[in-house]
Amino acid sequence: MDRIRITGGRPLHGTIPISGAKNAALPLMIASLLTEDELTLANVPRLSDVSNLARILGNHGVDVTIAGKRNGDEVLTGQTVRLNARSIVDTTAPYELVSTMRASFWVIAPLLARMGRAKVSLPGGCAIGTRPVDLLLMALERLGATIDIDAGYAVVSADKGLKGAEIDFPKVTVGGTHVALMAASLADGTTVIHNAAREPEIVDLADCLIKMGARIKGHGTSTIEVTGVSRLRGAHHAVVADRIETGTYAMCVAMAGGDVLLEGARPELLQAALDVLVEAGAEITSTNEGIRVKRNGHGLSPVTVTTDPYPGFPTDLQAQLMGLMTRAKGTSRITETIFENRFMHVQELARLGAHIHLDGQTATIEGVDTLKGAPVMATDLRASVSLVIAALAAQGETMVNRVYHLDRGFERLETKLSAVGADVERISGG
Numbered sequence: 351m352d353r354i355r356i357t358g359g360r361p362l363h364g365t366i367p368i369s370g371a372k373n374a375a376l377p378l379m380i381a382s383l384l385t386e387d388e389l390t391l392a393n394v395p396r397l398s399d400v401s402n403l404a405r406i407l408g409n410h411g412v413d414v415t416i417a418g419k420r421n422g423d424e425v426l427t428g429q430t431v432r433l434n435a436r437s438i439v440d441t442t443a444p445y446e447l448v449s450t451m452r453a454s455f456w457v458i459a460p461l462l463a464r465m466g467r468a469k470v471s472l473p474g475g476c477a478i479g480t481r482p483v484d485l486l487l488m489a490l491e492r493l494g495a496t497i498d499i500d501a502g503y504a505v506v507s508a509d510k511g512l513k514g515a516e517i518d519f520p521k522v523t524v525g526g527t528h529v530a531l532m533a534a535s536l537a538d539g540t541t542v543i544h545n546a547a548r549e550p551e552i553v554d555l556a557d558c559l560i561k562m563g564a565r566i567k568g569h570g571t572s573t574i575e576v577t578g579v580s581r582l583r584g585a586h587h588a589v590v591a592d593r594i595e596t597g598t599y600a601m602c603v604a605m606a607g608g609d610v611l612l613e614g615a616r617p618e619l620l621q622a623a624l625d626v627l628v629e630a631g632a633e634i635t636s637t638n639e640g641i642r643v644k645r646n647g648h649g650l651s652p653v654t655v656t657t658d659p660y661p662g663f664p665t666d667l668q669a670q671l672m673g674l675m676t677r678a679k680g681t682s683r684i685t686e687t688i689f690e691n692r693f694m695h696v697q698e699l700a701r702l703g704a705h706i707h708l709d710g711q712t713a714t715i716e717g718v719d720t721l722k723g724a725p726v727m728a729t730d731l732r733a734s735v736s737l738v739i740a741a742l743a744a745q746g747e748t749m750v751n752r753v754y755h756l757d758r759g760f761e762r763l764e765t766k767l768s769a770v771g772a773d774v775e776r777i778s779g780g
């Protein structure tokens with residue numbers, strides 16, 4: 351299992367290219383199941399979640415080709431992926447494949463919409479909460495699907511096809527909105543999705559579906575209207591920049607000090623997080639090329655932040671902000687409202703000397719003057735990178751174990767960080 355070794359104390363200077371968003375690339379790849387034609391996706395990040403999903407789609411009969419992929423390719427540009435679901439050979443997504451990543455459950459929507467049936471393993475739990483799929487299934491049921499849970503599988507069918515309907519989500523769900531959008535695109539009639547998620551990745555999926563011939567209005571707002579069409583065609587689409595990767599590297603610079611251009615970043619996609627960073631003392635400038643982040647000399651100010659659905663402060667940056675606040679000059683409070691158990695990083699940050707007290711869904715972080723490097727364990731994707739942020743300012747060496755979590759969502763993190771001067775290295779195997 352790979353590990354990452356970080357020796358803290360170096361400021362960061364230069365340029366970090368921002369990759370395509372994992373959380374957009376995954377539903378976009380899944381959307382390829384909606385059409386017999388080819389869907390070409392550019393700016394797809396090189397991540398283990400992307401290759402795992404390619405394997406899952408392959409099992410359904412999708413031909414996936416990755417243009418220009420070579421071993422040892424060090425170019426930090428996204429890959430172009432061609433997906434062709436000419437014929438779907440299997441409508442079952444087995445446990446062995448689906449349990450490795452939650453987003454793969456979303457194949458249920460295009461399989462049902464195009465083939466009239468699907469059998470998809472319930473996704474595995476992960477370390478951030480229970481993550482049920484009841485609202486995703488409710489959306490499909492509203493569209494006319496019959497649903498049965500059998501031996502750990504969701505078995506759905508719609509012999510007479512799906513019918514447009516009103517879908518009212520009692521809470522904002524990104525996955526539920528993706529599923530509703532994909533299924534409604536091929537349903538008969540009009541669907542209105544109320545309390546829809548407004549995340550940029552939803553907008554990216556809707557934009558791509560529109561290129562494929564879908565009729566969608568209101569994406570990016572809480573009410574989305576979809577008028578179903580009988581078939582969708584192929585399209586070419588570039589994956590939106592990763593706002594979570596952007597916010598993460600902005601926090602790396604805020605922690606380590608320095609001056610870095612986050613190339614290709616889209617500031618308007620993470621305004622809430624950038625506002626918090628400015629409050630904490632970072633200097634943020636939007637440029638034609640991306641976002642420039644600077645912090646020179648001054649200490650960090652503490653902040654009080656609550657996670658919220660978009661456009662609020664994202665839960666996927668909560669752990670990173672906590673890593674940053676471990677060295678603020680004062681007491682910060684971070685409240686997690688999306689997932690009930692997204693605090694696995696607290697005990698690992700404590701190994702580096704952080705003072706964090708948890709009370710229900712709120713963490714109180716007393717900033718300390720000094721963190722000290724230590725061996726730590728990555729427990730989930732964003733928790734892993736919060737340890738990297740803390741390690742950038744820790745005295746001595748930190749060894750982050752189990753970095754396969756990190757590889758799910760950060761494209762060559764050690765290459766990007768060492769290119770701007772961090773002392774970071776991947777140790778393979780062992």
Ligand SMILES: CC(=O)N[C@H]1[C@@H](OP(=O)(O)OP(=O)(O)OC[C@H]2O[C@@H](n3ccc(=O)[nH]c3=O)[C@H](O)[C@@H]2O)O[C@H](CO)[C@@H](O)[C@@H]1O
Binds near residue numbers: 523525665
């Ligand atoms: C691949 C991907 O895009 N993952 C993102 C997606 O996850 P994901 O789509 O799984 O997250 P949701 O937005 O659905 O979850 C939001 C809340 O709704 C609850 N819920 C959800 C579905 C359901 O059927 N029932 C239910 O109760 C969840 O437990 C959670 O408390 O959005 C999350 C919230 O921004 C992000 O942290 C994840 O990175």
Ligand SMILES: C=C(OP(=O)(O)O)C(=O)O
Binds near residue numbers: 453731732759
């Ligand atoms: C929680 C995340 O991903 P997933 O929903 O795939 O587990 C994430 O991207 O932070």
